[in-house]
Amino acid sequence: MIKTIILSVGLAASSLSLNVRAQDERAYTEGPVTEEDYIQVEYGHFEEYIDWLNSTWKPTMEAMKKAGLTIDYRVFRLTPKSPDQPNIILWITYKNMAALDRGVEQEAVAKKAIGSTEVQNKARVGRNEYRKVLGTEYIRELILK
Numbered sequence: 001m002i003k004t005i006i007l008s009v010g011l012a013a014s015s016l017s018l019n020v021r022a023q024d025e026r027a028y029t030e031g032p033v034t035e036e037d038y039i040q041v042e043y044g045h046f047e048e049y050i051d052w053l054n055s056t057w058k059p060t061m062e063a064m065k066k067a068g069l070t071i072d073y074r075v076f077r078l079t080p081k082s083p084d085q086p087n088i089i090l091w092i093t094y095k096n097m098a099a100l101d102r103g104v105e106q107e108a109v110a111k112k113a114i115g116s117t118e119v120q121n122k123a124r125v126g127r128n129e130y131r132k133v134l135g136t137e138y139i140r141e142l143i144l145k
Contacts, residue, residue: 031141032071033100034093038086038134045130049088052127056114061092063113069106070094086134097140 041049053075061073074091094100107117114120 026145028142028144030096031143032093032095033097033138033140034091035100036137036139037090037092038136039088039090040080040084040086040132040134041088042130042132046087049127049131056123057090060110060113063109064092064106067105067109069099069102069109084134088131100138 039049058073061070064070065072070092072091072093074093076089076091078085078087078089080087110120111117114123
């Protein structure tokens with residue numbers, strides 16, 4: 001009888017340890033990382049900003065995709081609740097966090113697509129007259145198992 005009790009307790013304990021081990025594993029895998037840039041375009045300059053996105057930003061993003069540096073990109077228009085909120089969000093999706101460490105390669109692709117760093121900086125200053133970058137955020141997709 002004592003052997004039966006000891007055997008039952010041992011089996012119960014071993015099944016508990018299997019459950020603990022299963023619970024110790026993540027119920028998700030880490031997926032792609034998306035950079036979100038929050039932009040506020042001044043009233044009356046929206047079409048001008050869209051023209052820049054089409055003429056410069058989009059070709060650069062296409063070159064980044066072709067080079068394997070990004071997965072995707074998107075542009076979203078928002079209706080801000082207050083004057084200090086963005087009305088445009090730019091999304092750039094990377095395979096993982098390590099892809100963010102490829103800045104030198106990204107700069108080389110951008111130089112080929114839109115010109116030298118000096119040219120890019122002058123264009124940024126010009127855009128700053130009618131748009132404001134409110135911030136950047138990185139979000140990571142979690143793929144549930």
